[in-house]
Amino acid sequence: MPRQRKTTRPSQRELPFSELQAEIPDKGVEEGFSLLYSEINKFIKSGVGKKAANTKKSLWTKRHSKEFLSYAGMIARPGADGGWEKLLRSRPYRCALLSGVVMMVLDKHVFSDLLFGAGSEHAEMLRMEDSFMVNIEGFQRTDLRAKTNRVYLEATGGVPPLFWKRVDKMTAQILAMLSPIYSAIGAETPSQSSYQTLHDIVSLAGWLNVAIRLSPKITAFEWVQPGEAYQFSYLCIGEEKNMASNGHNKAQDDQIRRRTRVMISTAPKITRHARGSDGFFTGTETYEVMQPHVVTYSGTLADWEDNRVVPLQSLTRNGSxxxxxxxxxxxxxxxxxxxxxxxxxxxxxxxxxxxxxxxxxxxxxxxxxxxxxxxxxxxxxxxxxxxxxxxxxxxxxxxxxxxxxxxxxxxxxxx
CATH class of the missing domain: 1.10.287 (Helix Hairpins)
Incomplete structure (x- = not known):
């Protein structure tokens, strides 16, 4: 039996909660999300994306959780060859896929919270308030929520009482999700330094959630669906962006025309909407915090023809x-x-x-x-x-x- 490695509790990242007493400007939120995405990429590339898999068996048949398979199916699809295996076997694709999965987990379990780390009573009050005002105009809802959260944090010293407990729990959940990939590259468990890095990432995401929930502005997360045609508003981080077409005549070109499509969606489009005014007219001002990040492939021109992809669940033994x-x-x-x-x-x-x-x-x-x-x-x-x-x-x-x-x-x- 291998000797147990001595471990210590992870340290808590120093986060500027005091700065949240004033509203964080859009540029500051943009810098925060840019730093978050950069740290996620670095964590994946230096960990589960660093080595080649040490098994010839399909990496999708590992003991993946249902949540991991669900998120992978939502943000990725193979290219025209229909090969899911390369998305985990190829290190660049694996890094992009796992970065997207981590970002999706944070979106669903951190950024969606009405106040990350709030106590059960305050969290329930926020849910009831949000449900009661479901038909009220959006800016009124976010403005009331921001005021409610500010009053609450004044009584808790500026930090939600369950903030660090939630960070610990989310870090453990993400590592549990990635553990089959660690096993595939020959590492039974991540190192203590890797755990600390991921702990810092989750805590930064939690801080960004608190910053968002203390603002009357509306922050929207929009994921590009895999298989969609590539648009120039997307940030392409891999593969070609130009549509390939070869041939000597129009008939031949019509047969082989291709369209660049999204293979992996690694980060969502994040925008902030604020109530704006121009003289006697009121409207909405929009600030783009982050472009959608994607990896592309060269697919067919017709949508119906390109949708012929083997479902991920049919390749995994976890699809019960x-x-x-x-x-x-x-x-x-x-x-x-x-x-x-x-x-x-x-x-x-x-x-x-x-x-x-x-x-x-x-x-x-x-x-x-x-x-x-x-x-x-x-x-x-x-x-x-x-x-x-x-x-x-x-x-x-x-x-x-x-x-x-x-x-x-x-x-x-x-x-």
Whole structure:
């Protein structure tokens, strides 16, 4: 058994909560998200994206959580060749995919909070307030929420009371999600320094959430869907951006025309909307905090033709419905074969009984037993094959559809 590595609780990143007493300008929010994305990329490239996989088996058949597979399917798709495997096998694609997954996790579990780290009572009050004002104009809702949060933070010293506890929990969840990839590159668990880096990333995201929720401005996150046609407003971080077309005549060009499409969406478009005024007229002022970051591929011109992609779930053993569908199909085939052989055996017994009952027919007790054994032999063999197939399925199955936290030892022992 390998020796346990001594660990310590991660240190808390120094965050400028005092600056949140005044509203952070749009440029400051832009710099914050730019820093966040840069740190995510650095974390992935220096960790799970640094080494080649040490297994020849498909990396999608590892024990991935349902959440990881769901997010991967939402932000990525293979190119025209339909090969999902390269998205984890190729290190550049793997880095882009995992960066997008981490960013999506932060979007769903950090930025979507009405105040990250708030106590249960205040969080419930914010949910009720938001639900009650669902039909109220957006800026009125965000303005009221910002005032409510400011009053609340004045009583908590400027930091939400459960902020660092939530950071610890989210860090452990993300590491649990990435642990199958760590295993694929030969690292059972991430290093303590990697954990500290990810802890700093999550805490920065939490601070950005607090900054957003203390502002009356509306902050919107929009993800580019994989397979969409590339637009020049996207920031392309890999592959070609230009549409490829070759040929010597128009007919040939029409057959091979291509369109650059999105393979991986690694970061969403983030915009801030504020109530604006121009003389007697009021409107909305929009500030683009971050461009959508994408990796592209050269796809077909027609949308319907390019959508012919093998679903991710069909390639993973973690897709329980697909997996057990194959198992059920196999069992049904074996049962049908068993039924056919059983019918053949019964017919054989009837024919043999009729033959022995005919005057002058031959066959003693020993020959009768031998023939019965021969008739029943295919049925026994079929049942033995059935049991062997079930054992092989259970032994080779790597299905795991639960989502659990990875143990981080003493890193999280102190709450």
């Amino acid at each position: 419905l697909v997996f057990w569908g194959h198992v059920l199909s196999l069992l049904m085939s074996i049962m049908r074969l068993t039924a056919v052989l059983f019918i053949v055996g019964v017919i054989g017994l009837i024919v043999f009984g009729t033959w022995t009952g005919i005057p002058g027919g031959h066959g003693g007790s020993s020959s009768l037993s031998w023939i019965v054994q021969m008739v029943l032999w295919p049925i026994r063999l079929t049942f033995q094959s059935l049991m062997l197939s079930v054992r092989m399925i259970l032994q080779n199955s790597e299905v795991r559809t639960d989502y659990s936290l990875m143990s981080t030892g003493s890193w999280l022992s102190k709450q």
